[in-house]
Amino acid sequence: MSAIRFEAKLFKINDWTILRLPESSSAELPSRGMTMVSGTINDISFKTLLEPDGRYGPGLKPSHWFAPDKTLLAEAHAAAGDTVQVSLEPTKEWIEPEVPEDLKKALATSPKAEALWKDITPLARWDWIRWIRAVKTPKTRQKHIEVALSKLNKGMRRPCCFNRNLCSEPYVSHNWVLRS
DSSP states (O other): OOOEEEEEEOEEETTEEEEEOOHHHHTTSSOSSOEEEEEEETTEEEEEEEEEOSOOSTTOOOOEEEOOOHHHHHHTTOOTTOEEEEEEEEOSOOOOOOOOHHHHHHHHTOHHHHHHHHHSOHHHHHHHHHHHHSOSSHHHHHHHHHHHHHHHHTTOOSOSSOOTTSOOOTTSEETTEEOO
16 A cells, blocks of 8 residues: 555644544545554654544544644644644554553453453554543443453453444543544
8 A cells, every 4th residue: 555645734622732634535544443554744754543533424524533742743843733744554563552550550450351461462452442441431431441351351352342433532522523
C-alpha cells in the first residue's frame, strides 16, 4: 500500500490537540476500526494508533483521528489551528499501549490474569484498554476492570461484544462519537 497523503487542520477538544483524517483519506485505511500507522506530520516521523471517530452507519462518513503528543507537535512546529502536511502508512507492527494505573494495580493482584495479559498480543491489549475506558463513569470503569480480570482469569484473550468502530476515549467523545 502506498502512503496516504493529505492536509489536515489541527483542532482542540478540551485540552487535547486532535488531528482528524479527511474522510477520503480514512477510507484508504484497511479498517474502519483502530489502525496502527507510521507516518509524518510536516516531515517529522511518528507511529501511533488511529482511533475511529465513531461515525458509522448508512449515510455517515466515518473517519479516524489521533492526538499528536506535545513532543511531536513541537518538532513539527504545529499547534491547534494550524494546517499540517500528513503522510500515513498502515503497519502490522502494533506498539504497546500505555496501561492505565488502575488496570496495572488490578493485574498485579491476580497472577493468572497478569500472566495472560503478558501473553496476549499488543492488539488484544489495546482492545482490553479501549473496552475498559469506553465508559461514562468511574464506577462503570471499575466494573469493567473487575470483569476484565475475571475474563482473563478464565483464559479469555479479548473482551466480548465490543464495537471497534466507536470512539472509546470519553475525554474527547460524546456517546462514543468524537466531538467536533
